[in-house]
Amino acid sequence: MAIRPLVLYPDPVLLRPTSAVEVVDDSIRDLVRDMTETMYAAPGVGLAANQVGESLRVCVVDITAGEEPGNLRVFINPKVLESSGSQVGEEGCLSFPEITLMVERPYAVKVETLDLQGNKVVVEADDFLARAMMHEFEHLDGYVFLRNVSSLKREILKRKIKKMIKTGDWVALDAT
Ligand code: NI
Helix, strand or coil, X not given: CCCCCCCCCCCHHHCCCCECCXXXXXXXXXXXXXXXXXXXXXXXXXXXXXXXXXXXXXXXXXXXXXXXXXXXEEEEEEEEEEEECCEEEEECCCCCCCCCEEEEECCEEEEEEECCCCCEEEEEEEHHHHHHHHXXXXXXXXXXXXXXXXXXXXXXXXXXXXXXXHHCCCCCCCCC
């Protein structure tokens, strides 16, 4: 297992869609282990593969950030089958250190995914878990949570980030 360096916005790997996993093999299982370790070290409640530089349709979510066992969810080639309702809440992102945004998401989702053995499973989730999942799936589609705020707010944030990059303040929150 290894903690992998986090990729920060606006790295292009975050801004293009990831590729579907063809075979769930040991290399995918290793990637998932590394991503889980990286997410817990940050700590964060979700991480997409492109956030560690792997453009693959894989993400992990644990809304307890590893504090309570049994909450790790792994998604490989996830596909949203149904979504309903809406919720607005605050989100952070490991690719956007120290930035939080109020984002609207569906309240409940039904998702088809592969598990670590390559079997198709259907997962239903609501509330904060659904929010965390939808945030990660957005990453897998090559978008970041900035797309969910107004264009004015987005431009202000982009300018702020550009400034932070210039001054060397745009650095990953890294526990290592
Ligand atoms: Ni994120």
